[in-house]
Amino acid sequence: MIKVLGRNNSVNVQKVMWCAAELGVAVERVDIGGAFGGNHTDEFTAMNPNRSIPVLIDGDFVLWESNAIVRYLCAEYGHDYWNLQSTQEAGLAEQWMDWYLTTLHPPMRALFWQLIRTAPAAREQDIINKAILDGAKLWEILDHHLATRDFILGDQVSMADIPLGCAAYRWHAMDFKRPDLPHLKAWWDRLVDRPAYREHVMIPLT
Ligand SMILES: N[C@@H](CCC(=O)N[C@@H](CS)C(=O)NCC(=O)O)C(=O)O
Structure with missing residues (x-):
């Protein structure tokens, strides 16, 4: 196994x-x-x-x-x-997966470390504010992309949804004021409907 x-x-x-x-x-x-x-x-x-x-x-x-x-x-x-059918599909999936890793992960990591892994008295508000602002600008890009599709590549979930979907749980589960991004929220709700997502991703943040 x-x-x-x-x-x-x-x-x-x-x-x-x-x-x-x-x-x-x-x-x-x-x-x-x-x-x-x-x-x-x-x-x-x-x-x-x-x-x-x-x-x-x-x-x-x-x-x-x-x-x-x-x-x-x-x-x-x-x-x-789950088995991507063309090099174009694979290219787009990798684009969003790499975008998460190189671009969205840094502010998400900063926010997670401040709000979850740092005791309240030791938190640095300027780092938190910057991470929320930087993160919101990037989630807005994805919100725009999702205005015309159910999942990142289109009608069906794919590997492109995996890294961003894991980050989306954290974005929605952490306690701070989020901007209203309706397409992002609708996509996240679709992920929440998936038993495998709930079992492996939606666990308490520690
Ligand atoms: N780019 C690597 C990053 C791996 C990474 O930084 N993993 C963290 C956990 S999220 C880690 O190993 N931290 C040390 C530890 O858990 O002891 C990946 O995507 O796999």
Whole structure:
């Protein structure tokens, strides 16, 4: 059985677990990283020299970088709309996945660390304000994109929804004043309807 090394409260592990569940791929997840430790051993470092989670083990094949793992799972085990049909579709999916990683993740990470991982007395309001402002501008881009489609690539959910969908839960679950972005909210509601999303992504933020 495929193994995923990583604690379930990591957004990057959630991408992989949600994707595998959507594909119907059985996975054994092992709690590693954060308070569990285990990602600085020689054995782990040999698999991922970054000492970060998640790591996927599929037989003799080892893979790290969560977006790469999602792409691998869809290419290897994808069916129906999870198996992208053209290089254009794949290009667009990768565009949004990379946009999340390079552009939206930094303000989302700052917000998460301030509001969830930092004690209230130690929070820095200017960092929080900037992250909300930067994040809102970017979510607005996605809101505009979603005005004419149900999911990121069109009518059907795809791997393009995975990283942004994980971030969207955090955006809606954290306690701050969000701008009104109706298309984004409607898309997020569609994700919330998915049992695999609720099971692997919508867990308490810690
Ligand atoms: N770009 C990497 C980032 C991996 C990463 O930074 N993972 C974090 C958890 S979200 C980690 O390993 N933190 C150290 C730890 O949990 O001990 C990916 O997408 O997989």
